[in-house]
Amino acid sequence: MADKRKFYIDGAWVEPAAPRDLEVIDPSTEEPVAVISLGDQPDTDAAVAAAKAAFPGWSAVPPAERLAHVENILAVYKRRAQDMADAITAEMGAPQDLALEDQVGVGTYHIQTFIDAFRTFEFIRPLHPDTPTSMVAWEPVGVVGLITPWNWPMNQVTLKVIPAILAGNTVVLKPSEIAPLSSVVWSEIIDEAGLPKGVYNMVNGDGVGVGTQLSVHPDVEMISFTGSTRAGIAITKAAADTVKKVVLELGGKGANLVFADADEKAVARGARHCFYNSGQSCNAPTRMLVERSFYDTAVEQARKVAEETPVATAHQPGRHIGPVVSKQQWDKIQDLIQKGIDEGARLVAGGPGLPEGVNRGYFVRPTVFADVTNDMTIARQEIFGPVLSIIPFDSEEEAVAIANDTIYGLTNYVQTQDGKRRNRLARQLRAGMVETNGQSRGRGSAFGGVKASGRAREGGVWGLEEFMDSKQISGWDPEA
Numbered sequence: 001m002a003d004k005r006k007f008y009i010d011g012a013w014v015e016p017a018a019p020r021d022l023e024v025i026d027p028s029t030e031e032p033v034a035v036i037s038l039g040d041q042p043d044t045d046a047a048v049a050a051a052k053a054a055f056p057g058w059s060a061v062p063p064a065e066r067l068a069h070v071e072n073i074l075a076v077y078k079r080r081a082q083d084m085a086d087a088i089t090a091e092m093g094a095p096q097d098l099a100l101e102d103q104v105g106v107g108t109y110h111i112q113t114f115i116d117a118f119r120t121f122e123f124i125r126p127l128h129p130d131t132p133t134s135m136v137a138w139e140p141v142g143v144v145g146l147i148t149p150w151n152w153p154m155n156q157v158t159l160k161v162i163p164a165i166l167a168g169n170t171v172v173l174k175p176s177e178i179a180p181l182s183s184v185v186w187s188e189i190i191d192e193a194g195l196p197k198g199v200y201n202m203v204n205g206d207g208v209g210v211g212t213q214l215s216v217h218p219d220v221e222m223i224s225f226t227g228s229t230r231a232g233i234a235i236t237k238a239a240a241d242t243v244k245k246v247v248l249e250l251g252g253k254g255a256n257l258v259f260a261d262a263d264e265k266a267v268a269r270g271a272r273h274c275f276y277n278s279g280q281s282c283n284a285p286t287r288m289l290v291e292r293s294f295y296d297t298a299v300e301q302a303r304k305v306a307e308e309t310p311v312a313t314a315h316q317p318g319r320h321i322g323p324v325v326s327k328q329q330w331d332k333i334q335d336l337i338q339k340g341i342d343e344g345a346r347l348v349a350g351g352p353g354l355p356e357g358v359n360r361g362y363f364v365r366p367t368v369f370a371d372v373t374n375d376m377t378i379a380r381q382e383i384f385g386p387v388l389s390i391i392p393f394d395s396e397e398e399a400v401a402i403a404n405d406t407i408y409g410l411t412n413y414v415q416t417q418d419g420k421r422r423n424r425l426a427r428q429l430r431a432g433m434v435e436t437n438g439q440s441r442g443r444g445s446a447f448g449g450v451k452a453s454g455r456a457r458e459g460g461v462w463g464l465e466e467f468m469d470s471k472q473i474s475g476w477d478p479e480a
Helices: 041-060 063-079 081-092 096-119 153-166 181-193 207-216 229-242 266-279 292-308 327-342 396-404 419-428 460-466
Strands: 007-009 012-014 021-026 031-037 124-126 135-140 143-147 170-174 200-202 222-226 245-249 255-258 287-291 346-349 367-370 387-393 411-415 433-436 468-473
Touching: 007 041, 007 181, 021 081, 031 081, 041 135, 041 143, 041 170, 041 200, 041 207, 063 081, 063 096, 063 153, 063 181, 081 096, 081 153, 081 181, 096 153, 096 460, 143 153, 143 207, 153 170, 153 181, 153 222, 153 460, 170 207, 181 200, 207 229, 222 229, 229 245, 255 266, 255 396, 266 287, 266 292, 266 387, 266 411, 287 292, 287 396, 292 346, 292 367, 292 387, 327 387, 387 396, 396 419, 411 419, 419 433, 460 468
Parallel strands: 143 170, 143 222, 170 200, 222 245, 255 287, 255 411, 287 387, 367 387, 411 433
Antiparallel strands: 007 012, 007 200, 021 031, 124 135, 135 468, 346 367
16 A cells, blocks of 8 residues: 555655644554644645646546546456455444445445446537527536545545546545545555546645645635535635635434334334444434334334444444444544433433443444434434434424424435325425435435535536536537
8 A cells, every 4th residue: 555644646646745644543443553644735735736737638538538537447446445445444443344335335336326427428418409509518617626524435535536537627635634544545546547647636634734725725616525514614614715616515414204104114224224334424314203103112113223233343244333433523422422311311222431341442332312302402413423312293294393493404214104295295304315215315316415414416417517617608500
């Protein structure tokens, strides 16, 4: 593997201008597994300059050639799958099976989905079928800064890098400094795949450093950010003076509406989804709203799931959950669990402290609270850990009101056998995505939310268009 202290700029691994070392901590062991360097202004400037110099040539490359480069990236990515999985296990604690099958697998899925969408993408098309001289052209934005989180590293890297370069942009990636090892492997993959120099660049750094430097840089035309709502607001403010395009995919506090006629697996499915990836997913259904006639049964089913969910080191196979990513996250989750108890929620399973038999690692007990009200802290704040809050409701109207009573609007869920109700609620719930009865969104769907969840639309055709500007052309000669 490349020297983790180096950055990938202009097609080469380069030394940082003024190295500031940071240990990468394995959350299963609390031991350092690597040391990276945090970049500073000269590193950011060098990466942006390389991307800016490469943009005229790359944006002029025929789409078919850009597609061939991405197909090469996919081939190398598949071959390096185990290396990538090992990095993700070490840096953010995804258990071995989850790391390989889901964390790495979702990257394969996104790259292939973008390839499929790009094959039929029309970069220039008539405004309407009957207006052949009025055209809409889709063109690259320019140099794009990509700032990605630690919880699903390759999900977010592939959702940003691939559509950005397919669209003809050049990019500078700043991965999370907490989980940077996967992006080192990713940069090796890009290098081996033979992408032209300067099209892709990677600088490690923190948010107040490289993240802010990219956000204010006059030569960066767009920022695509995934992370906390707090950081997204800061990036938007920082980017305002240069009037760059800012696209945000932020937090969530998903509501899962479970009606009395839900299928028999609905509660267990929702609880497992909440605990999945140790609860570190922005689209996790962390608020389970249950029709009162079914409420006691649902609470018992959720308790059983929590107590049967094993917690163990990420460095072994199996269908267990691993640690959360850091001591800072662990402390935050513990504080919120205690807050739930202090504010009067009924602790049904789990609770504060490490799981039984564990004396190190950032492990959290799968936790279920019942009798939660929507004004409690655990119902308002994004906990980002395996903590489920169960709230009763008496009517469909009340369920919708509770679900929408949040600053967030990423993903909501509905469990009912009544098709008309599903359709009705899908339109009434304020979210960028609504999933019903355990059915995943279709291939090529966009991922993104509304309100404080940001308004990104990542994936498929929408994900390609997000990294382009549209140009309106009149007087086009269709015969030329």
